[in-house]
Each structure stands twice: as C-alpha cells, then as structure tokens.
Amino acid sequence: MTNIKSEFETAVMVHLDAAYNLAHWLVRDASAAEDVVQESLLRAFRYFEGFRGGDARPWLMGIVRNAAYTLLRERGVIAHTEIADEEGELEAKWEAPAQDGPESMLMRKTEAAQINSAIAALPPAYREVIVLRAMEELSYEEIAVVAGVPVGTIMSRLSRARAMLRQTLVSDVAGERYEQ
Amino acid sequence: MSNDRNSFDAALRAGATRHKAPPELRARIWRGIDAQLQADAAVSRAHGRSTLTLSWFNFRGLAAGFAMGALCAVLAVTVFQNGLGNERLDEEMVSGHVRALITGHLSDVISTDQHTVKPWFAGKLEFSPPVWNARPQEFPLLGGRVDYIDHRPAAALVYKRKEHFINVFIWPQSGGAVSGAGKPMNGFNTLRWSDGGMQFWAVSDISAEELAKFRDLSLTTKEAGGSGS
Numbered sequence: 517m518t519n520i521k522s523e524f525e526t527a528v529m530v531h532l533d534a535a536y537n538l539a540h541w542l543v544r545d546a547s548a549a550e551d552v553v554q555e556s557l558l559r560a561f562r563y564f565e566g567f568r569g570g571d572a573r574p575w576l577m578g579i580v581r582n583a584a585y586t587l588l589r590e591r592g593v594i595a596h597t598e599i600a601d602e603e604g605e606l607e608a609k610w611e612a613p614a615q616d617g618p619e620s621m622l623m624r625k626t627e628a629a630q631i632n633s634a635i636a637a638l639p640p641a642y643r644e645v646i647v648l649r650a651m652e653e654l655s656y657e658e659i660a661v662v663a664g665v666p667v668g669t670i671m672s673r674l675s676r677a678r679a680m681l682r683q684t685l686v687s688d689v690a691g692e693r694y695e696q
Numbered sequence: 697m698s699n700d701r702n703s704f705d706a707a708l709r710a711g712a713t714r715h716k717a718p719p720e721l722r723a724r725i726w727r728g729i730d731a732q733l734q735a736d737a738a739v740s741r742a743h744g745r746s747t748l749t750l751s752w753f754n755f756r757g758l759a760a761g762f763a764m765g766a767l768c769a770v771l772a773v774t775v776f777q778n779g780l781g782n783e784r785l786d787e788e789m790v791s792g793h794v795r796a797l798i799t800g801h802l803s804d805v806i807s808t809d810q811h812t813v814k815p816w817f818a819g820k821l822e823f824s825p826p827v828w829n830a831r832p833q834e835f836p837l838l839g840g841r842v843d844y845i846d847h848r849p850a851a852a853l854v855y856k857r858k859e860h861f862i863n864v865f866i867w868p869q870s871g872g873a874v875s876g877a878g879k880p881m882n883g884f885n886t887l888r889w890s891d892g893g894m895q896f897w898a899v900s901d902i903s904a905e906e907l908a909k910f911r912d913l914s915l916t917t918k919e920a921g922g923s924g925s
Binding site for chain 2: 521524529532533535536537540541546549550553554555557558561562563566586590627628630631632635646649650651653678681682
C-alpha cells in the first residue's frame, strides 16, 4: 500500500507543477485548475497499475488535458465538437507565417504581461502546444501523445501558434514605439 | 531558422508565467488517494474468501500428480471463468461504484437527456453505448463517465433511485451472454445482463428486487438496443 504510493510519488506526483501549469493555462482559473488537477491525479492513481514503465509525464499531461477540455465543454467555453473543426476555421483566418525574421529580437523587449496575455488569447489547441513545447519543453512526439494527434499536426499547430504570437507581440511593441 | 524558433521559444519561456501548484493541492490529492485505497481495501476484505478458494485449487493442483494437476487446472480455469471470473468483475464493479461515490466523481457529463449523454461518449470509446432514460420519475438518468473495467475502457451510466445511486457499466460482449445477480457485497447488489451485443453490469445499494425492476425497464426500452440515435 505504501509501496504503490511511493512509486506514484516518484513517477507521477513529481510532475504536479507541470500538470497544474497546463491546467491553469487551459482553464485560466486557479480554482478550476486545482479541481482539474486533483481529478486527473486521482484518475492517474486508479490507472497507475495499468501504466507500465516509461516517462509518466506525457501520460499524465494527456489525462489533465482531457479533464480540462471536459470542464471547458461543460462551461460552454468550447463547443462539443472536436477542436479540429475549429482548426479549419482558423486556417482561413491566419496566413502561413512569413519567413522567421528579426521579430524574435523584438520579443526580448516584450513585457512578461504582454507575453502572458498573448498566450492566453490563443485558441486552446494552439495555447496547449505553446505551453507544452515552450514552457514544459516536451518533445513533438510527446506532445502528439498528449493531444492524441499525429506529430505533423503538432508541428503545424506550433508554427501557426508562433506566428500568431509574433503578430500580436510585434504589433504590441510597434504600437508602443509609435506612442513614444 | 531552427535557432530562431528556439530563441523565440526561449523568449516565451522567460516571459510567460509558469503556474505552480499550491501546496495544499498536493495534500488534498494524497487525501483522495488514501480514500481510494481505503475503499479498495474494504471491498477486498469483504471478498477475501474467493481469493482463498482460488489458491486452494492451485495448491491441490501442485500437490497431486501431473494428471491430477491437469484435471485440477481445467477445473480451476472453468470455475474461474464461470464463477470467479464474474465474482472478480463484480468486485471490480462494486469497487468502481464505491470509489466514484467517495471521490464524488460520478459523472463527467451531467445531463438527464440521453441525447446529450450518448454523443458525449463518441470519440472516447471504441463503441457506442446505449443510453436510455425510460422512467425519469423512478430511475432518472444523471449522467455518464468513462471508467476502466476488466482492463479496458467501459461506459458508466449513472441513475438515481430515491437517494441511491445506480452505476451501470457497459462494454461490448466478448464471450457468451451474461445474466444473473452477483452475491451481495458490503451491502451492494450487482446484476448483469446482455443486450444488442453489449453487456451491462449494474451496481447499487438498492434492493435486489428494485435492481431487477431497473433491468427490466432498461431491457424494454428501445434505446437500450444500442443503434438508436
């Protein structure tokens, strides 16, 4: 009994901060994020016996992600349809990124608050890949496991997400300069 | 280009807030885990006897000669599949029911409308479980969730009878049809049936008679046939 608990601590509970960060960025509310994480960890513990070896982090993040989306759907924040539908619409709105340019130089000067609000403004499917890649530093393959989509989809979502952020942040910086 | 991507990500990482889990969340999770372990222990204590029977069979098989051993093995397997197999599942079902009650996690989709609950399962399971709400006055549907039974995902529907909850676990039938009631366990009754290629295992603390009535109502409801929309 204590044995399974210490195994769970070493393999899963060590990723509690990562789990909470993802939940917080997805549901954007501290107390809802706590509920999502608590439910996910209890669920992970139930299925822990079925989980054998390997890195538990992508597995746990997948559980957290699903719980967060369930909550968002219940609250009517996102539609009951798959997020793939949403992606089709966005594709029309967002053009492919221009050549990776010197904009990222501007990024360094950008305030943390601007970065936070730019990430928060992304649709969930793009926000999660940014959180998982840039903040939690998961590999493309791991993110594909978490989101349950092919690696290629993750790569295109990431590049689109970076383009959206660039556009928001660069126009923020440009706006400031203009005001000065 | 890949460098630029990395430095872009690094700039995000440096600027964005990484939310840290509050310390009391960790404590709350461990309390929930302890509650789950206690519930599991209570259920297996109540069921210690069946485990004993199984090891006795194993012991006999080992002690006797090869022929005797083979005979015992066949016997044990038969008993396991027909009797203990169901008992083990009953145990798992009761355990799942108690856990759901203790952790307050009965439904992931909360709706009294079967047309909301049924589509919710799409994409979460490899089969489409029937969802019915035949007698909302007597046995109202509360919602559903995905559970894990017998090493595979199963649909769990939640119904209410007065102040009591009924969990119905549903997954595709693999062997023959199942039917009959399990031995009452810790005050919980179980009842199983097959219909339209699915097996249904109901668990509740309502009486065996009431649970049978619930099954009969479910069987006579057309939607329980599975193919309904």
